[in-house]
Amino acid sequence: MLEFQLKVLYPVRGLCDATRTGLVFLNHDRNFSTFLTIHYLVEHERVADIYALCRSMFESVVSMGLLAKSVIHDDLDRYQGYQYVEASKTHDHLERLGLARLSGLTESEVTRVRRERDKYVAKYVAKYGSGLPTWTGKSLEQNVRLLDSNCPSTCNEEHFYEYLYCQVYRRGSPAAHASFSGLSKAVDVETVNIPGSSAAYRYRANEPHLIFSCFHSLLVFLSSVRFMGWVLEKPEAEAFFQQIAGYVIAE
DSSP: OHHHHHHHHOSOOOOSOHHHHHHHHHHHHHHHHHHHHHHHHHHTTOHHHHHHHHHHHHHHHHHHHHHHHTOSTTHHHHHHHHHHHHHHHHHHHHHHTTOGGGGOOOHHHHHHHHHHHHHHHHHHHHHHTSOOSSTTSSOHHHHHHHHHHTSOOBTTBTTHHHHHHIIIIIIHHHHHOSSHHHHHTTEEEEEEOOTTSOOEEEEEEOHHHHHHHHHHHHHHHHHHHHHHHHHTTOHHHHHHHHHHHHHHHHO
16 A cells, blocks of 8 residues: 555646645645554554554545545635634643743744634634534534545445544544553453462453554555545546455455
């Protein structure tokens, strides 16, 4: 999969919409780095960390698909403008802690970020009459359903990304949960009796959880390759996606 995407998608050459291509590529490039990190974590059986990164990559992939299909009105303006909302949240939180200097923004940059945030909020929050859970103004679950309704079915499944959302978020949540109860679901605990000493415990990755985390990570990054192929008008990427997704799901 890594060899395919390097051969087909790189070097990246935008077609007619350089801004859209650039935004999708920035997400894919980040997902590429994330997937390489997951590859390392699989070798060390770090199930909770794999699921945590997979969730982040999944959110990026959903945005890529919506941008590639251009199904949100004013999507480029909304996506880019939402970054000011996020930057403002971070700075304002640090400011309340007396740590505004750690945001990395100068005073003039703070002024600009807040001005752009206010413009964005006035334009979209007033229009939709609610908060902004994501750049689309919809929840992640709503974004996933919108993506499915605008995507070709995957392995004859019309709700593929909703299925993946359930697996990555709902099935993966117990393994990624920060409590001991949650983390313990990702590991098997083996008691080891040491002669002349008290019992010790050995922790090993829960194999079914590890396998599922691998499958889901593959499907999420494979989707990143798929959507990058869409925006670059590379039909071979869709064919590759369908073929490999079929193999993974069949397993």
